[in-house]
Amino acid sequence: ETGVTQSPTHLIKTRGQQVTLRCSSQSGHNTVSWYQQALGQGPQFIFQYYREEENGRGNFPPRFSGLQFPNYSSELNVNALELDDSALYLCASSQKPTDTQYFGPGTRLTVL
Amino acid sequence: AQTVTQSQPEMSVQEAETVTLSCTYDTSESDYYLFWYKQPPSRQMILVIRQEAYKQQNATENRFSVNFQKAAKSFSLKISDSQLGDAAMYFCASDGATNKLIFGTGTLLAVQP
Numbered sequence: 155e156t157g158v159t160q161s162p163t164h165l166i167k168t169r170g171q172q173v174t175l176r177c178s179s180q181s182g183h184n185t186v187s188w189y190q191q192a193l194g195q196g197p198q199f200i201f202q203y204y205r206e207e208e209n210g211r212g213n214f215p216p217r218f219s220g221l222q223f224p225n226y227s228s229e230l231n232v233n234a235l236e237l238d239d240s241a242l243y244l245c246a247s248s249q250k251p252t253d254t255q256y257f258g259p260g261t262r263l264t265v266l
Numbered sequence: 267a268q269t270v271t272q273s274q275p276e277m278s279v280q281e282a283e284t285v286t287l288s289c290t291y292d293t294s295e296s297d298y299y300l301f302w303y304k305q306p307p308s309r310q311m312i313l314v315i316r317q318e319a320y321k322q323q324n325a326t327e328n329r330f331s332v333n334f335q336k337a338a339k340s341f342s343l344k345i346s347d348s349q350l351g352d353a354a355m356y357f358c359a360s361d362g363a364t365n366k367l368i369f370g371t372g373t374l375l376a377v378q379p
Binding site for chain 2: 155187189190196197199202210211218242244246249251252255256257258259260262
């Protein structure tokens with residue numbers, strides 16, 4: 155059974171640019187949740203996708219957007235990058251929205 | 267609003283000894299789950315243990331067990347026979363009807379040989 159995978163591992167961007175992060179869910183999971191973890195803090199919920207539809211959103215601006223594909227993999231897009239967007243971005247998948255979430259290894263984004 | 271509080275930024279334990287990490291939470295949900303996740307330097311968040319709020323029996327997973335006090339909204343993690351590989355950041359988290367996890371600020375556990 156393949157676990158949750160994320161790409162890329164690290165990314166460096168400059169302020170104002172756009173970035174796309176990718177996540178492949180664990181086999182048999184149809185729900186993907188995205189979290190932002192700033193240095194020294196706990197993860198903060200960005201949004202969740204269930205069967206290709208957004209199923210809940212945290213307190214993040216509209217420049218954070220996402221997609222889920224028919225194979226349940228997902229993308230997180232961030233437009234107009236700001237310095238404060240520098241963080242570890244974690245993806246988690248679950249069998250359904252209310253089930254236990256299993257995390258990927260994360261993508262470290264640095265905005266200069 | 268749901269909140270999770272971890273009041274111990276850092277803890278230390280001797281190898282083979284027992285350590286308890288504290289967590290308190292606040293929620294208006296009647297049906298919820300509580301979790302402990304471990305995040306080693308590799309960054310991947312690993313599920314340690316899960317507790318269903320409606321179950322009175324404390325969850326146990328090998329050397330890891332919880333003390334769940336629902337009335338006090340307390341959810342502590344006990345690690346027995348600590349091993350060097352247990353060294354990591356530990357996060358307490360809760361969920362509810364919103365399906366999103368609310369995390370505490372974490373406790374950094376050091377294991378001394």
